[in-house]
Amino acid sequence: MDVIGWLLDSDPAIRWQVQRDLLAAPADVVAAERARVAHEGWGGALLALQDPDGRWDGGTYRPGWVDEERPFFDAWTATHFSLQQLMEFGLDPQSPEARDAVAKVRAGVRWEHAGQPYFDGEVEPCINGVALAIAAYFGEGGDPIVDTILTGRLPDGGWNCWTDYGATVSSFHSTLCVIEGLLAWEAAGGESAAVSTARRAGEDYLLERQLFLRRSTGEIVDPRYTMLSYPVRWYYDVLRALEYFRVADRRDERLTAAIELLRSKQTEDGRWRRDLHHEGPQLVDVSHSEGMPSRWVTLRALRVLRWWDAE
Numbered sequence: 001m002d003v004i005g006w007l008l009d010s011d012p013a014i015r016w017q018v019q020r021d022l023l024a025a026p027a028d029v030v031a032a033e034r035a036r037v038a039h040e041g042w043g044g045a046l047l048a049l050q051d052p053d054g055r056w057d058g059g060t061y062r063p064g065w066v067d068e069e070r071p072f073f074d075a076w077t078a079t080h081f082s083l084q085q086l087m088e089f090g091l092d093p094q095s096p097e098a099r100d101a102v103a104k105v106r107a108g109v110r111w112e113h114a115g116q117p118y119f120d121g122e123v124e125p126c127i128n129g130v131a132l133a134i135a136a137y138f139g140e141g142g143d144p145i146v147d148t149i150l151t152g153r154l155p156d157g158g159w160n161c162w163t164d165y166g167a168t169v170s171s172f173h174s175t176l177c178v179i180e181g182l183l184a185w186e187a188a189g190g191e192s193a194a195v196s197t198a199r200r201a202g203e204d205y206l207l208e209r210q211l212f213l214r215r216s217t218g219e220i221v222d223p224r225y226t227m228l229s230y231p232v233r234w235y236y237d238v239l240r241a242l243e244y245f246r247v248a249d250r251r252d253e254r255l256t257a258a259i260e261l262l263r264s265k266q267t268e269d270g271r272w273r274r275d276l277h278h279e280g281p282q283l284v285d286v287s288h289s290e291g292m293p294s295r296w297v298t299l300r301a302l303r304v305l306r307w308w309d310a311e
Contacts, residue, residue, distance in 0.1 A: 001269040003298065010295050011286070012036035013043055013089035021303040034090055038097035042284045043089045046082055047097055049283050054104030056082040056283065060111050060118060061127065063281075074233070074280040079109050079118065080127070081233060082283065083134045088231070093138045102138045121145035125152050125159035126174040126234045132181030136188040146185060149178055150194055157201035172209075172225065172236040175202045176244060183248055203250060211241045211258040226261060227275035230287050230296035235278055238262065243300055246307040259308055262301055272297045 007018045016033035019025035037043035050056055058064020059078035066072055076085075083105070091098050105118050113122040119140040121128040128145050135142030152159055158170025159178045179202040182195050209215050212225040220226060228239045238258045245255060265272055274287055274294035288294045 001271070003270040003302075006271070007295055007299055011041040011043075013041060013286075014295050014299060016090060017299060017303075022299070022306070034092055035095065037089050037091050038095045042286050043086060043091050046086060046089075046284050047091075047101055050082070050101055050104065052104075054101075054106075054108035055079045060109055061122075062112065074278070076231070076233060076278075076280045076282040079105065080131065080134075081231075083138075084130055084233070085231060085284070085286070087134055087137045098138065102140065106140065119145075121148055123148065124161045124174075125149060126161045126171070126177040129159075129174070129177030129179070129181035130234060132178075133184040136181070136184040136190070139188070142181075142185055143190075145181070146190070146192070146195060149182065150198055153198055153201070156205060158205040159202070170205055172206065172221065172241075173234060175205055176236050176241055177234055178202060180244055183244070203245070203248070206241055207252055207254040210254050210256075211238050212261070213257065224276060228262075228265060228272060228294075228297045228301070229274060229276040229278060230294060230300070231278070231282075233278050233280075237276070239297065239300055239304065242304045242308075246304050249307075251308070255308070259305070262304065266301070267293065269293075272301045 004018065004022060008015055012033055016030055016037070019033055020030045038047065051058065056079045057077040059066065061078055061080050063075050063078045066075065109118040110116060111118065111122040116122055119135045119142060121131045121144060128149055132142045132145040132149065135145060152163065154160060154163070154170050156170050158175035160167040160169065160171040161174045179199050182199040186195060209221065212220055214221055225237055227237060229235065229237055232240045238261055242255065242258055242262060267273065271293040274290055274292060274297050277290040287296050
């Protein structure tokens with residue numbers, strides 16, 4: 001099967017990343033395809049759904065229609081996850097469409113937690129890690145989020161959103177969200193020895209567990225960590241973690257088990273399936289059904305392996 005051709009027969013959000021990461025296409029070709037994200041396909045559709053007050057679906061973390069007094073888990077239609085999705089689409093942060101959308105967020109979006117401005121973050125590390133990555137990507141700083149994150153690191157090196165409820169050990173989910181945000185902040189020009197130290201400690205927390213195994217017994221921590229997904233939202237899985245280490249360009253032998261797990265999941269025709277769907281309403285459906293070959297998962301797996309296998 002022509003896997004690259006299959007990937008290219010898709011949305012601009014995927015095509016430009018295939019051109020950049022798998023085909024090494026000329027910069028002007030990549031830029032032209034990337035520019036289409038702002039007004040075509042998934043990116044154009046999601047941008048068009050922003051409310052005049054800067055929010056998506058009437059809320060910041062949860063949509064405005066949610067009744068917090070009733071049992072409820074996740075929805076992906078509010079501002080936070082819409083911005084995360086636009087970032088992952090690769091919407092050019094300097095495009096007029098991005099600047100307009102971000103200006104509306106800056107002016108009007110506040111966290112449900114205590115009314116903090118969106119780009120100042122709130123208190124939970126898993127939320128703040130994603131918000132920091134978004135702030136850094138769109139040129140909105142994020143320094144207040146960094147300060148909050150640094151105060152919440154646990155003695156074992158990572159983070160956990162449930163510390164206020166008694167958690168004393170780190171969470172794979174929270175830790176990866178945080179180090180992604182810290183890496184993005186540094187890549188955008190942020191400089192801090194404390195941040196570098198904290199990020200490295202978070203990396204080591206995951207590496208000591210080979211990304212998915214218990215340090216004490218070598219058993220799989222959670223079978224869901226081995227299941228590949230997209231969109232990832234706040235959830236952890238080995239492919240998301242490997243993507244982080246690829247971007248950080250930290251090659252470490254403790255990644256080997258996760259790399260081999262990823263290789264084992266490639267199908268005979270060269271693609272990867274979407275193993276897991278994270279339930280919840282979404283504004284734009286960007287992936288295939290659970291259990292089916294996924295362009296997003298395949299793109300991300302291929303570029304991880306190309307990085308790992310490069311001499």
